[in-house]
Amino acid sequence: xxxxxxxxxxxxxxxxxxxxxxxxxxxxxxxxxxxxxxxxxxxxxxxxxxxxxxxxxxxxxxxxxxxxxxxxxxxxxxxxxxxxxx
Amino acid sequence: xxxxxxxxxxxxxxxxxxxxxxxxxxxxxxxxxxxxxxxxxxxxxxxxxxxxxxxxxxxxxxxxxxxxxxxxxxxxxxxxxxxxxxxxxxxxxxxxxxxxxxxxxxxxxxxxxxxxxxxxxxxxxxxxxxxxxxxxxxxxxxxxxxxxxxxxxxxxxxxxxxxxxxxxxxxxxxxxxxxxxxxxxxxxxxxxxxxxxxxxxxxxxxxxxxxxxxxxxxxxxxxxxxxxxxxxxxxxxxxxxxxxxxxxxxxxxxxxxxxxxxxxxxxxxxxxxxxxxxxxxxxxxxxxxxxxxxxxxxxxxxxxxxxxxxxxxxxxxxxxxxxxxxxxxxxxxxxxxxxxxxxxxxxxxxxxxxxxxxxxxxxxxxxxxxxxxxxxxxxxxxxxxxxxxxxxxxxxxxxxxxxxxxxxxxxxxxxxxxxxxxxxxxxxxxxxxxxxxxxxxxxxxxxxxxxxxxxxxxxxxxxxxxxxxxxxxxxxxxxxxxxxxxxxxxxxxxxxxxxxxxxxxxxxxxxxxxxxxxxxxxxxxxxxxxxxxxxxxxxxxxxxxxxxxxxxxxxxxxxxxxxxxxxxxxxxxxxxxxxxxxxxxxxxxxxxxxxxxxxxxxx
Numbered sequence: 150x151x152x153x154x155x156x157x158x159x160x161x162x163x164x165x166x167x168x169x170x171x172x173x174x175x176x177x178x179x180x181x182x183x184x185x186x187x188x189x190x191x192x193x194x195x196x197x198x199x200x201x202x203x204x205x206x207x208x209x210x211x212x213x214x215x216x217x218x219x220x221x222x223x224x225x226x227x228x229x230x231x232x233x234x235x
Numbered sequence: 236x237x238x239x240x241x242x243x244x245x246x247x248x249x250x251x252x253x254x255x256x257x258x259x260x261x262x263x264x265x266x267x268x269x270x271x272x273x274x275x276x277x278x279x280x281x282x283x284x285x286x287x288x289x290x291x292x293x294x295x296x297x298x299x300x301x302x303x304x305x306x307x308x309x310x311x312x313x314x315x316x317x318x319x320x321x322x323x324x325x326x327x328x329x330x331x332x333x334x335x336x337x338x339x340x341x342x343x344x345x346x347x348x349x350x351x352x353x354x355x356x357x358x359x360x361x362x363x364x365x366x367x368x369x370x371x372x373x374x375x376x377x378x379x380x381x382x383x384x385x386x387x388x389x390x391x392x393x394x395x396x397x398x399x400x401x402x403x404x405x406x407x408x409x410x411x412x413x414x415x416x417x418x419x420x421x422x423x424x425x426x427x428x429x430x431x432x433x434x435x436x437x438x439x440x441x442x443x444x445x446x447x448x449x450x451x452x453x454x455x456x457x458x459x460x461x462x463x464x465x466x467x468x469x470x471x472x473x474x475x476x477x478x479x480x481x482x483x484x485x486x487x488x489x490x491x492x493x494x495x496x497x498x499x500x501x502x503x504x505x506x507x508x509x510x511x512x513x514x515x516x517x518x519x520x521x522x523x524x525x526x527x528x529x530x531x532x533x534x535x536x537x538x539x540x541x542x543x544x545x546x547x548x549x550x551x552x553x554x555x556x557x558x559x560x561x562x563x564x565x566x567x568x569x570x571x572x573x574x575x576x577x578x579x580x581x582x583x584x585x586x587x588x589x590x591x592x593x594x595x596x597x598x599x600x601x602x603x604x605x606x607x608x609x610x611x612x613x614x615x616x617x618x619x620x621x622x623x624x625x626x627x628x629x630x631x632x633x634x635x636x637x638x639x640x641x642x643x644x645x646x647x648x649x650x651x652x653x654x655x656x657x658x659x660x661x662x663x664x665x666x667x668x669x670x671x672x673x674x675x676x677x678x679x680x681x682x683x684x685x686x687x688x689x690x691x692x693x694x695x696x697x698x699x700x701x702x703x704x705x706x707x708x709x710x711x712x713x714x715x716x717x718x719x720x721x722x723x724x725x726x727x728x729x730x731x732x733x734x735x736x737x738x739x740x741x742x743x744x745x746x747x748x749x750x751x752x753x754x755x756x757x758x759x760x761x762x763x764x765x766x767x768x769x770x771x772x773x774x775x776x777x778x779x780x781x782x783x784x785x786x787x788x789x790x791x792x793x794x795x796x797x798x799x800x801x802x803x804x805x806x807x808x809x810x811x812x813x814x815x816x817x818x819x820x821x822x823x824x825x826x827x828x829x830x831x832x833x834x835x836x837x838x
Contacts, residue, residue, distance in 0.1 A: 175351035193480030
C-alpha cells in the first residue's frame, strides 16, 4: 500500500470516530430525551435541557478542535502537511 | 502603524472595539442628559452602518483573487468571527430567543442543528474544498465532475437556496431600519439594501470579510451585554449560563400552577396576527424524538451545503487553517447560541412570575394597561392582552406577544436604559446585514464566475469579470429587496427552507465528490437536479394539503430531497462509466493537504 493510501486510510478512520462522537451528541442522546430530562444534570439544569442549551453545542466546539489536531498529526506522520511557502 | 494590514489586525480590531464601547458610553451619558430614545436609535444604526461602509470602501480591489476569496490570507480566528457573522442572521439574533420562549424543547433542535452542522463542515468538506482552490462552490462541482451542465446545475441549486435565504435577511434589515429610523418599511428595505451593498460592492469578498468581523463584534456585544445585565439586575445570577437552574425550575412550577388553558377559537380571532401565547412547557421534553432529530439533522446537513458558509473557508491561508477556522467559527457562534435560551428564560420569568416587580400575570387589566412598556410594545403590535374569561385579572392564556419582543422588549421590561435598546437595534442590523452580504455575494459570484466567465466568455479580462460581478450584485440585491418589500413569509420559515433546498441539491454531490472516487458527472447532475426537484415537490405537496410521510414536514423536506439525491447519484454513477484517470488523480490530490491546489491562484 502506498504512502498516500495509508494516509487516506487513517484519515477515514478519524472521520468515522469524529462522526460517531458527533452522532452521540446530535442524535443519540435525543433518542432518550424524555427519560434523561427527569435527571438533574450540570449546574442543576435537567439533563436533556442542558444538552440542547449548552452541552451538545460545547461538545461540537471541542470535537472540531480535537479533530483538527488529530488530522494535523496524521498529515505530519505521512509527510503531507503543508509547507509555509505553498 | 508598522507592518502590513494582516499583521496589525488584532490591534486594528482592538481599537475598533474600544471605540465602539466608547460610543456606547457616550450614548449612555447623552441619554442621562436628555437625548431622546429616537435620536439614540438613529445614532446607533447610522454610526455602525457608516463604519461598515468605510471598511467596505477601504477594502476596494481590482484583483480577481482578492474579490473572490479575499486574497486567501484571512487568519484563522478572524475568519472564524467573519463566518460567525456570516452565519448568524437576523433570524438568529432577533427571532431565536423568541422561538425558544414560545416553543421550548422542540424548537431547540435548531440550536443543536445549527451548531452540529459545523462538525460535518470541518470533517467532510471545508479542508478539501480549500485544497481544491476554487473561488465558488459550483467551481468545485464544475471542475471535479467536469462539464458545463454540472457547473450550471450547482449554480441553480445555490441560487434557489441562497435567494430564499436572502429575502428574509433584507426583510430583517428593513424591519430594524424602519423601527430605528422611524421610516415606513417599504423604504426601509431599500435603506437596508444600500447599506448591504456599500460593504460588498467595491471589495467583494475582501470587503465583506473585514466588515463581517466588525459586524460580529457589534452583534456579540449587543447580545451578551443585555443578557448579563438583566440576569444581574433580576438577581438571577452573576453568570447566567451557569446559574439559571432555579429560574428554569421556577418557570416549571408556575406552569403547573397556572396550567396551559386552551383558548376558544373565537377568542383567538381577536389576537393580532403574528402574536402568540405561552402554550408549551419551557424546559420539559415536548416533542417526539423523531420530530427533534429530523429537524436537527436537516439543519446540520443544510449547514454543510450552504455555499455562503463554505466559501468563507476558501479565504484561509492553508488547509490546516481552514480546519481550525471551522472550530473558531463554531466557538463564536456558541457564544450567542448558548445565550439565547438564557435570555428566553429571563424574559419569560420576568413576565410571568407574580413575585417579581415586572411580573404581569395575576395583575388586573387596568394595572397592566397603565405600564409604560406595555403601552409602547402594544402600539408596536408586539404585545396584546384580552380578558377572555372576564374576571378582570390577567391569566397566562390571556397574554400574547410577538417572537421578536423577547430580544427587543426584554431590556426595557427589566428597566435597562434605552441605550441598550439602541445597541440591540445596531446588533440586529449587523447580524442581518452580514448574512445578506455573504448570500448576495455567493449568488453574484457564482453567476459571474461560473456562468459568465467559465461558460459564456472564458476569455474575459479581469476588469470585465469584476464589472459583471458588481453589476450582478446590485441586480440580485434589488431583486431580493423587491421581494422582501412584498412581505410574503415570516423571517424564520424562509430561513429553514433555504437549508432544506441546499441539502436537497448539494449535500451529497459535494461530500461524495471528495469521499467517493467513483462518483461521476452523470450521477452528480442527477443528484443535484433530482434532489432539488424532489425536495421542492415535497414542499409544494405538503403546503397544498398533502399529508406527507415519515413525519417529514415542510420544515424538514430536505431529508426527503437529499435521500432522493443520494439514491439517484449512486445508481446513475454506477450505471455509467467511471471517471477518467485525470479526475481520479485530482481526487487523490485533493485528499492530501500538501502540494499545489487543483485550480491556480488566479483562474
